[in-house]
Amino acid sequence: MSAVANDDSRALAEVDAVVIGAGFAGLYAAYKLRELGLSHRAFEQGSDVGGTWYWNRYPGASSDSESWVYSFSFSEELEQEWTWSSRFPRQPEILSYLQHVAGRFDLRKAFDFNTQVVAATYDETSNRWQVQTAQGETVAASFLITAVGCLSAAQVPNIPGREDFTGPWYHTGQWPHEQVDFRGKHVGIIGTGSSGIQAIPIIAGEAEHLTVFQRTPNFSVPSRNAPLPPERVAELKKNIKAIREFCRWSTIGQPYDFKPDEALKVSDEERQRQFEADWEKGGFEWMFGSYSDLVFDKAANDYASDFVRDKIRATVKNPDTAEKLLPTGYPIATKRLPLDSGYFETFNRDNVSLVDLRETPIEAIVDKGVRTSAGTHELDMLVFATGFDALTGPLTRIDIRGRGGLSLKDKWTEGPRTYLGVASEGFPNMFMITGPGSPSVLGNMPTSIEQHVDWICGCITHMQQQGVSAAEPTSKAEGEWGAHVKELADDTLFPQVDSWYLGANIPGKSRVFLPYIGGFGTYRQLCNDVAEKGYEGFRFF
Numbered sequence: 001m002s003a004v005a006n007d008d009s010r011a012l013a014e015v016d017a018v019v020i021g022a023g024f025a026g027l028y029a030a031y032k033l034r035e036l037g038l039s040h041r042a043f044e045q046g047s048d049v050g051g052t053w054y055w056n057r058y059p060g061a062s063s064d065s066e067s068w069v070y071s072f073s074f075s076e077e078l079e080q081e082w083t084w085s086s087r088f089p090r091q092p093e094i095l096s097y098l099q100h101v102a103g104r105f106d107l108r109k110a111f112d113f114n115t116q117v118v119a120a121t122y123d124e125t126s127n128r129w130q131v132q133t134a135q136g137e138t139v140a141a142s143f144l145i146t147a148v149g150c151l152s153a154a155q156v157p158n159i160p161g162r163e164d165f166t167g168p169w170y171h172t173g174q175w176p177h178e179q180v181d182f183r184g185k186h187v188g189i190i191g192t193g194s195s196g197i198q199a200i201p202i203i204a205g206e207a208e209h210l211t212v213f214q215r216t217p218n219f220s221v222p223s224r225n226a227p228l229p230p231e232r233v234a235e236l237k238k239n240i241k242a243i244r245e246f247c248r249w250s251t252i253g254q255p256y257d258f259k260p261d262e263a264l265k266v267s268d269e270e271r272q273r274q275f276e277a278d279w280e281k282g283g284f285e286w287m288f289g290s291y292s293d294l295v296f297d298k299a300a301n302d303y304a305s306d307f308v309r310d311k312i313r314a315t316v317k318n319p320d321t322a323e324k325l326l327p328t329g330y331p332i333a334t335k336r337l338p339l340d341s342g343y344f345e346t347f348n349r350d351n352v353s354l355v356d357l358r359e360t361p362i363e364a365i366v367d368k369g370v371r372t373s374a375g376t377h378e379l380d381m382l383v384f385a386t387g388f389d390a391l392t393g394p395l396t397r398i399d400i401r402g403r404g405g406l407s408l409k410d411k412w413t414e415g416p417r418t419y420l421g422v423a424s425e426g427f428p429n430m431f432m433i434t435g436p437g438s439p440s441v442l443g444n445m446p447t448s449i450e451q452h453v454d455w456i457c458g459c460i461t462h463m464q465q466q467g468v469s470a471a472e473p474t475s476k477a478e479g480e481w482g483a484h485v486k487e488l489a490d491d492t493l494f495p496q497v498d499s500w501y502l503g504a505n506i507p508g509k510s511r512v513f514l515p516y517i518g519g520f521g522t523y524r525q526l527c528n529d530v531a532e533k534g535y536e537g538f539r540f541f
């Protein structure tokens with residue numbers, strides 16, 4: 001490995017490491033590689049840094065993690081300098097933050113923007129990755145570090161007639177940079193996941209009329225987003241070290257954790273009182289700072305599900321609409337729980353209508369709107385809030401080939417196979433930041449990302465110290481990890497419903513629970529143990 005500083009690395013055709021992506025993960029990877037003195041190049045499809053927050057510019061887009069932990073912890077100065085304006089930061093503010101980080105630490109110089117990596121091939125003779133861009137460049141690297149995000153491969157459903165629609169259409173995850181003007185327009189939105197639930201109240205406030213096409217009613221909890229007063233900011237900054245440390249060892253990387261109590265072991269009055277008190281607080285804490293049995297025990301979960309259904313009934317004035325909005329048939333939070341700002345209230349507006357696709361399915365998209373079995377809904381604009389090919393999609397959309405020409409996509413046909421969600425057998429020196437099989441999407445992403453990048457860099461340092469040039473997980477370690485990830489998921493209620501956690505939203509995708517559900521803290525400890533045992537489960541050569 002060369003210890004070339006990479007002041008002008010963009011000219012290099014051969015480097016120690018290539019990073020793909022310029023979101024939270026790619027930026028921190030570039031920072032750490034520079035700290036290690038490793039030459040690197042980084043590629044980003046967008047025209048600037050931001051990742052998720054570069055692409056998801058839809059109205060209402062905001063983080064569901066509290067701002068003071070939805071950020072980097074690697075620099076105390078950065079933590080103290082930056083002040084978030086509200087509890088849950090909105091997309092423009094997060095994007096400004098990431099732009100600030102890129103500028104403050106001079107990270108842009110590692111990146112080629114507007115550059116898409118289309119292929120990466122491991123050359124066994126040279127023990128190098130040959131990384132190819134759509135722009136025609138090939139760069140050789142000892143290490144391939146993917147920072148491609150978990151929810152970045154947008155999924156537009158293949159509804160017949162999609163090309164026939166004559167108005168503009170958008171996917172929430174590929175939102176244009178220009179302002180989209182809904183004023184005076186009849187707008188349709190398909191999808192009521194987190195993106196739809198964030199966008200619907202805002203679009204409804206602008207459009208002449210909004211038609212919401214709902215296939216599966218969703219649970220949602222109020223975010224109760226609010227500005228952060230200066231005294232709260234001061235208190236958070238004072239205690240931030242302890243708050244971060246708590247997050248690192250918590251279940252979902254957030255500044256709260258499940259209570260020791262169980263919903264089934266407290267009285268009805270106590271449970272109701274607790275649910276109400278937490279409801280007033282808002283945020284994920286309502287669910288993931290609540291009783292510890294909610295995600296394991298159906299009877300416990302039923303109490304939480306019923307509580308939210310009652311809230312929906314109490315909020316939505318039209319009883320028929322309320323009935324259509326009621327999520328039934330699956331436990332709360334087994335589909336990713338959205339947070340909202342006035343989502344259910346939006347259905348009390350005169351300019352909003354709800355189409356229940358279970359009663360009247362979409363037959364086709366036509367030139368002037370969406371045709372369901374009940375007739376055509378005329379629309380000027382159409383929004384797809386239809387989600388992503390989660391976790392595996394961002395990786396398999398790149399033609400990644402390991403030893404013997406093995407394609408990652410082919411290897412993962414029956415579901416992803418990884419060790420710790422960070423590496424895969426047959427792909428030496430390829431490290432995935434928050435890959436499938438790691439906790440990633442089950443909590444606060446920056447907490448996950450920092451842990452992964454630190455661990456990967458620790459592994460690279462170990463290799464330098466040992467004088468070895470390649471690392472690859474063993475088949476045994478990978479098999480055992482896959483079985484462990486599955487076993488943990490099977491102990492919960494999560495596999496009981498079709499969700500993107502299981503790849504069930506993508507036609508033909510194997511139904512495998514993708515993230516590690518054992519908790520951030522437990523996972524961190526496992527990774528630390530692996531490192532302490534000389535990166536047990538890897539073979540080095």
Ligand code: N01
Nearest residue numbers: 062063064157191192193194195196215216336385386387
């Ligand atoms: O996507 P989703 P998302 N016809 O897959 C529907 C993260 N996120 O972009 O449930 C009709 O959750 C689909 O219906 P159904 C977060 O982790 C984070 O909203 O499959 N409908 C569903 O209602 C989140 O979970 C934040 O029946 C169709 C919707 O589209 C993840 O991203 C903000 C359809 C898709 O919901 C993905 O959320 C936003 C079809 N053919 C997102 N195909 C923050 O924290 C799909 N649907 C900020």
